[in-house]
Amino acid sequence: MTSSSSSQVITEYGKQNIFARETQPQLVEDYTSYPEEAEKTNGRWAMIGMVSLLVSYFTTGQIIPGIF
Numbered sequence: 001m002t003s004s005s006s007s008q009v010i011t012e013y014g015k016q017n018i019f020a021r022e023t024q025p026q027l028v029e030d031y032t033s034y035p036e037e038a039e040k041t042n043g044r045w046a047m048i049g050m051v052s053l054l055v056s057y058f059t060t061g062q063i064i065p066g067i068f
Helices: 034-060
Strands: none
């Protein structure tokens, strides 16, 4: 005895599709503050890089430990 559920998908070959259902993509159309946020993020990563460069120079005496 077979029961058919609405969540099952049967392929054209008569087999049950066992893969997960695909979610619908969602479009976000609010990009008004994206450039400002990207600029802040880039600046923060640059500051982290400069601080880590200074810390490595003061602790090891080399700009890039093991290379310079």
